[in-house]
Amino acid sequence: MCAIAGILDFSSTADPSASAGKVRHMISRLRHRGPDDEGYIQSGPCTLGAARLAQIDRAGGAQPMRSPDDRYAIVLNGEIHNHRALRAELSLHWHFTTRSDTEVLLAAFATWGREALRRLNGMFAFFIWDAQTHRGFAARDCLGVKPFVWMPQPQGGFAFASEAKALLHLLPSSPVANEEAILEHLVAPCFSGVRTSMFAGMHHLQPGHWLSVDRHGIQQGEWSRYDLHRATELSADELVPAMHDLLPKAIERTLDADAPAAVLLSGGLDSTLVAALAKQHGVTQAYTISFEGQDAFDYAKALMVKSDDLPCSIEAASDIGLQHRIVPVSRASLADDMRTLALQNDALPAWEQELAQHHLAKALAADGHRAVLVGDAADETHYGYGFMLDDQSISHPGKLLARFGSPPLNAEMQQRAAHIPHDLTSMMREAGHADQTRADRLRGITHLITRLWLPRLLHNGDIHMMAHGVEARVPLADTDLLDLAVRVHPELALKDGVEKSLLREAARGLMPEAARVRRKSSLSKDDGSATVLKSEALHALDASADFLFHWLDLPALRQMCSPHYELAEMQRALLFRIICLHHWAAAYHVRLP
Incomplete structure (x- = not known):
């Protein structure tokens, strides 16, 4: 590395x-x-x-x-x-x-x-x-x-x-x-x-x-593409045994290096599968993030983080026999953390979960680890997101973007932003993904996810881990495993309304059962950050007003930061991005076009 x-x-x-x-x-x-x-x-x-x-x-x-x-x-x-x-x-x-x-x-x-x-x-x-x-x-x-x-x-x-x-x-x-x-x-x-x-x-x-x-x-x-046109009508009886046999080999190949590795463990399907198989090759330590007040967050209303990782990760680590370090994050560091993230990630921080990656990397480096195995790439290549089960969300890229909220843009940018979902639709169609059937739409959205969403996620993982001299290895991106995953028909991957259904079946016997059947929940983030985000966003709006005004409706943002305004989940995410944009522009002396 x-x-x-x-x-x-x-x-x-x-x-x-x-x-x-x-x-x-x-x-x-x-x-x-x-x-x-x-x-x-x-x-x-x-x-x-x-x-x-x-x-x-x-x-x-x-x-x-x-x-x-x-x-x-x-x-x-x-x-x-x-x-x-x-x-x-x-x-x-x-x-x-x-x-x-x-x-x-x-x-x-x-x-x-x-x-x-x-x-x-x-x-x-x-x-x-x-x-x-x-x-x-x-x-x-x-x-x-x-x-x-x-x-x-x-x-x-x-x-x-x-x-x-x-x-x-x-x-x-x-x-x-x-x-x-x-x-x-x-x-x-x-x-x-x-x-x-x-x-x-x-x-x-x-x-x-x-x-x-x-x-x-x-x-x-x-030279290479995750080509969903290769999906076949192979049955689960053919695919599951092949994937079951391949998963341990993918982990073993990833561990073929001189430097020993740890694992990141959320207690979900992907990270627990990786951890359980890595334990067979001498990996002994797992790391899990814990945000202040995490056990009291209202997961019923959350869009992506559907449950508390901490008790699930503790159970998984115990079942596998791993030494388990829980990495606590205090809200008092949030303001400084956002500035650090903006300087580290010159592609601009995209989501709050990067805070977890940052603190996990710091903990790994402090303990002397130089490599860590992560569960990334499974959701994107095995139909792992819950919105795949929502016909409305997969009907058009614009519908998927609507799930994540719309920022208050100024009038000019509001007009220009209209082309973004259309460009994404064109990208799907240029790749040969029509939208006549549900399977077509699932492949089309997955094409966008593997070409854009996944590379962004992998970029974030690389840049925040390497900021502390830690290599993030991605065993579920093994080439042979990808060659098999791409052959899975979307309806088979989402059988009986369960995301990653075929991967779950292939993992049977390779990992603790509780984690194998746990439904998808994204990496934890701090749902109690509204007060800090409002304060830091107001500072950003004052310090970088001319820069931010180029894209955003500043009065609307200021109203969002008022003390009595209750921030929804996606509004918190928006303020996070705006704060990071301010820090990025200030640190690198970025000029307007």
Whole structure:
């Protein structure tokens, strides 16, 4: 796991020392992602840098890494979970000198070229420089677990980094807000921050895409997609045993690293399944968040958090035999936490559950953990959300967005925001998902969820864990498991009105029964935060009035912050986003377009 960065300068007046200084500065902004060591390579117009969080072959896996003939140089952020199997195959073509998965990826690319991507099982974003052709090649894993941000440079140049904040010093002046991206963040937070950066002029390499760059320009293409057209009419009798057998293998592959891992445990299906299977491979410690007054929250009225995780996680940890640390969060830290989140997450915090990720990461790092297994990706790839059972919510993206409330935009932005649900509908239809049948609509909404919602969720998990030098591993994003999950017909996945029905059946016997049948409830958040949110929102409206006025109806927001106004759940979420937007703009000196 690493921070990676690089610059290509194809100009006739290129100064390698200047590029080297810039890349060193970029890595200095990313050292939280790689506290173990750092390295740099300069090859012609290309300068690469990496800061490493060593997980496999600490002694031999230093980056950047060169091929023996010096033709290729690579920087890799992530892990190749099937590196041992690939190593065995590639040993016929390559003399390995390290145990690292980075060298396996380098050998795979040198041997198979772009076709190597289809052989990889893991989470990754990488860049390879070819000194012979003077061409760079980048790729990102199919779900977007690992980030890759890039930006064109003068005279056809190119720069990239693991996080957008590392590129800011390359701009000619202070950054400019991406107007449409921020509008999407306010109106459709769960789908935001994936297709475009919040900073104008920066770009995200999309999940499952590759990028090639040389002095003639940039080319991009898609190499992998979670393609729901592959869903078949296979029966549960065929699918359940296959998935039951595959789940333990996916966990085992994820744990094939030198650094031991802990687990995050909510007591629900996904995290408990991961925890139970990880325990069989030596994982002993679980972590659960606990917010102040959590046991008294009114879950009956909640939209996403349907029950208290704490007693369920305590029971699950006891049943599995895990050491269990409960991480308490005091409301007194909320104001400071929101500022921290905004600085860490340069895609802008999208939901309050990021507070839980932040505090869990701090606790893991304080206890000396460098890796943690999470249950992410199951809900999105196995039809796991409760709104999938609501015909109204799946009828149109606009209906789904309506569940999460509408912010008080100013008149101009209110008009412009109308295109967002239509764009999402177009995205579904361009992917070939019509809406004639319920199954069509379920696939269409799931297409949006796997292409936008899930990458946003994975981005948040990566960036908040790596802010504390902790690697989040996602075993339920295992490539073989995804290949099986995509074949499940939506009606079979939601059989008898139960979300993730087939996954639940496949997990029978692999985990505690109480957690296996527990209904979906999102990661906990603080439902008693209204007073702090109102106070901090008023401060934001005063301090960043000109900036926020560009998008929002400020009088309506001020009314929402009045002492006697009772905030609904989605209004609390909106104030959270607005406060974070203020902190983000102030910290990075972001200008209006």
